[in-house]
Amino acid sequence: MINTENYTKDFGSGRGIFKLNLDVPRGCIYGFVGHNGAGKTTTIKMLCGLLKPDSGRASIGGVEVNQRNIRAVKKIIGYMPDITGIYDQMSVWEFLDFYGAAFKIPPKKRKSRIEEVLEITGSRFMIDYQLSSLSRGMRQKIGLAKTLVHDPDVLILDEPTSGLDPNARIEMKQIILRLSGLGKTILLSSHILPELSTIATKVGIVVKGKLLAQGTVKEISSKLQEDIVIMLTVDSDVNQAAELMRHVDGVSNVKIIDKSQIEFTYSGMRDMIGTILLFLIENKVRVKWFSENEADLENVFMKITNRAGA
Numbered sequence: 245m246i247n248t249e250n251y252t253k254d255f256g257s258g259r260g261i262f263k264l265n266l267d268v269p270r271g272c273i274y275g276f277v278g279h280n281g282a283g284k285t286t287t288i289k290m291l292c293g294l295l296k297p298d299s300g301r302a303s304i305g306g307v308e309v310n311q312r313n314i315r316a317v318k319k320i321i322g323y324m325p326d327i328t329g330i331y332d333q334m335s336v337w338e339f340l341d342f343y344g345a346a347f348k349i350p351p352k353k354r355k356s357r358i359e360e361v362l363e364i365t366g367s368r369f370m371i372d373y374q375l376s377s378l379s380r381g382m383r384q385k386i387g388l389a390k391t392l393v394h395d396p397d398v399l400i401l402d403e404p405t406s407g408l409d410p411n412a413r414i415e416m417k418q419i420i421l422r423l424s425g426l427g428k429t430i431l432l433s434s435h436i437l438p439e440l441s442t443i444a445t446k447v448g449i450v451v452k453g454k455l456l457a458q459g460t461v462k463e464i465s466s467k468l469q470e471d472i473v474i475m476l477t478v479d480s481d482v483n484q485a486a487e488l489m490r491h492v493d494g495v496s497n498v499k500i501i502d503k504s505q506i507e508f509t510y511s512g513m514r515d516m517i518g519t520i521l522l523f524l525i526e527n528k529v530r531v532k533w534f535s536e537n538e539a540d541l542e543n544v545f546m547k548i549t550n551r552a553g554a
């Protein structure tokens with residue numbers, strides 16, 4: 245749904261973005277992750293036609309992003325900037341109505357559409373509030389509601405949870421999941437890594453303007469061929485199982501967690517994991533559970549950025 249090819253914006257002195265190839269499939273929640281200054285906002289602004297790339301190209305929903313197609317692009321995308329410019333004098337309803345009018349939605353349809361977006365973002369109670377009276381979390385919801393007024397297929401949200409308290413963050417993530425359920429393709433950025441791990445179906449990690457990894461968290465971590473931490477639960481003597489594990493090639497850090505659980509690190513070939521299980525069973529260990537600990541986004545990110553010397 246969103247594709248970029250060698251997307252480049254060079255601000256000089258190593259700042260900017262360089263040959264970015266993003267691939268955001270239809271219907272996915274794509275987490276665009278990177279430290280402050282990595283190039284997330286620059287990329288997003290180019291995708292929304294607010295900044296011209298130096299080289300490379302992008303398409304959204306099959307439409308090439310360029311000056312000529314800007315109207316078509318704006319129709320497909322809903323863009324929520326990192327700082328939502330809000331007209332403080334207006335009420336929530338006036339604000340949304342103003343945007344609806346800007347998108348040329350006829351007045352009658354506009355009213356029902358505004359009600360829908362207030363419903364989706366859990367903001368119905370704010371309809372008559374003045375914008376200047378809204379908290380940060382409320383503003384962010386209205387900013388998102390505004391982004392939805394013209395019912396775009398693609399949502400591009402720049403740090404939608406930044407600056408929010410924990411409750412508002414959870415609520416924002418629930419709204420994003422709800423929007424995903426409605427079939428929207430969503431690209432959202434964050435510098436807070438674990439923030440996205442629970443909702444993103446695909447992740448792109450950008451470091452100093454370069455996309456260092458792209459895929460599901462699982463794909464990225466297995467590509468890195470990192471050590472895998474495995475949890476083993478047995479229904480027989482835990483000490484015997486631990487002793488056996490200590491003699492397996494590629495196994496280290498064997499730790500007895502409690503009377504039925506062992507944790508260990510495996511650094512051998514991935515395809516050989518099955519033979520560990522077989523070895524245990526052959527030695528009369530009653531295995532109840534054998535599982536790889538889920539790759540943690542924070543860990544993956546740390547490893548990638550460390551390698552890049554960021």
Ligand SMILES: Nc1ncnc2c1ncn2[C@@H]1O[C@H](COP(=O)(O)OP(=O)(O)O)[C@@H](O)[C@H]1O
Pocket residue numbers: 255259260278279280281282283284285286287
């Ligand atoms: N208009 C600009 N002129 C010069 N440098 C810029 C401009 N916009 C952004 N930058 C620089 O480009 C880098 C990427 O910025 P940005 O895309 O805002 O990062 P992020 O959103 O990931 O925090 C930063 O080093 C920033 O200072």
Ligand SMILES: [Mg+2]
Pocket residue numbers: 281284285286326402
């Ligand atoms: Mg930014």
